[in-house]
Amino acid sequence: MTSAGGPLTSRLDLEAAQLRRLEQVSLLEATTLVLLVCVAVPLKHLAGLPLAVAVMGPVHGLAFLTYGWVAIQTVAGGGWRRAEATRLLLLAVIPFGGYFNLALIRRKRIELATAIAA
Amino acid sequence: MLDALYPWLKAAHVAAAVAFIGGLLAGAIALAAVQSDRFPATASTAFMQVVRAWDRRVTTPAILLVWALGLTLALQGHWFHSAWFPAKLAIVVTLSAWHGVQSGTLRRVAGGRAMGPGRGLTITPFAILAAVVVIVLLAVLKP
Numbered sequence: 001m002t003s004a005g006g007p008l009t010s011r012l013d014l015e016a017a018q019l020r021r022l023e024q025v026s027l028l029e030a031t032t033l034v035l036l037v038c039v040a041v042p043l044k045h046l047a048g049l050p051l052a053v054a055v056m057g058p059v060h061g062l063a064f065l066t067y068g069w070v071a072i073q074t075v076a077g078g079g080w081r082r083a084e085a086t087r088l089l090l091l092a093v094i095p096f097g098g099y100f101n102l103a104l105i106r107r108k109r110i111e112l113a114t115a116i117a118a
Numbered sequence: 119m120l121d122a123l124y125p126w127l128k129a130a131h132v133a134a135a136v137a138f139i140g141g142l143l144a145g146a147i148a149l150a151a152v153q154s155d156r157f158p159a160t161a162s163t164a165f166m167q168v169v170r171a172w173d174r175r176v177t178t179p180a181i182l183l184v185w186a187l188g189l190t191l192a193l194q195g196h197w198f199h200s201a202w203f204p205a206k207l208a209i210v211v212t213l214s215a216w217h218g219v220q221s222g223t224l225r226r227v228a229g230g231r232a233m234g235p236g237r238g239l240t241i242t243p244f245a246i247l248a249a250v251v252v253i254v255l256l257a258v259l260k261p
Contacts, residue, residue: 011229018225058189065185069218076222078231 012116015077019112022074023105029067030098032060037095067092079108120194127187127194134183139250141177142213145169145220146242152227153239166228173221181214206256209249216246 036059040052068089075085084104091097120127148169152162188210197203227233 011231014225014229061189062186065214066182069181069214072215072218073222073225076219077226077229078222 012112016109016112018074018077019105019109022070023102025067025070026098026101026105029063029092032056032063033095033098036060124194127191131184131187131191134180134187137180138177138184141173141180142217143243143246145173145224146246149220149223150239150242153233162227163230166224170224170228173224181217202256202260206253209253213249
């Protein structure tokens with residue numbers, strides 16, 4: 001499983017793949033939360049359509065669980081400051097907050113890409 | 119229609135839970151073994167790559183299935199209002215979070231990095247087993 005670039009590159013490749021996964025589930029979690037809070041809940045209370053919440057509630061629940069799991073998995077691999085880890089978990093529960101996490105994850109990816117190129 | 123599917127969903131949930139617990143225990147025992155310095159560094163890395171591959175291909179999909187099927191069963195059985203279910207849910211959340219930590223540690227060691235100072239990993243498999251016993255008791259007896 002060691003790549004052609006050697007063990008260090010292999011290790012960095014593993015981290016890069018992990019950050020890509022975190023970015024994808026972060027986007028999914030943030031979007032399902034926005035759809036739940038900004039679309040489904042108003043449809044239920046203003047238009048009398050509870051179906052939207054009945055669908056989006058479990059969908060967001062599973063997306064949130066997946067995000068939490070991937071975030072823990074990413075942080076447990078090392079290289080994250082305590083403040084960054086806290087931010088990852090806290091912003092995810094605020095509508096639109098997950099989108100701000102994407103900037104942090106992308107910065108981490110750029111740092112890693114720079115390390116791989118060096 | 120969901121009522122007719124109930125036994126099948128339950129069977130699939132139990133099968134996924136068995137696969138998850140098996141993988142979780144295997145990973146915990148492997149990490150404890152590597153931490154005990156019984157393997158040279160290169161052997162540890164190769165060993166962890168095999169354990170991590172199992173974690174990714176079997177254990178992780180299994181926990182996703184456990185959650186999806188478990189929540190479906192809970193909604194179907196109206197268990198959210200019973201006393202035993204929140205206790206079981208809390209233990210499952212803890213085990214899932216621990217799997218996240220363990221999975222990240224497996225990636226770290228499989229990538230060739232050191233595990234860091236000991237964190238009582240030798241007792242982890244026993245703690246997982248104890249949690250599983252409590253989950254089974256709660257699920258079967260529904261106190």
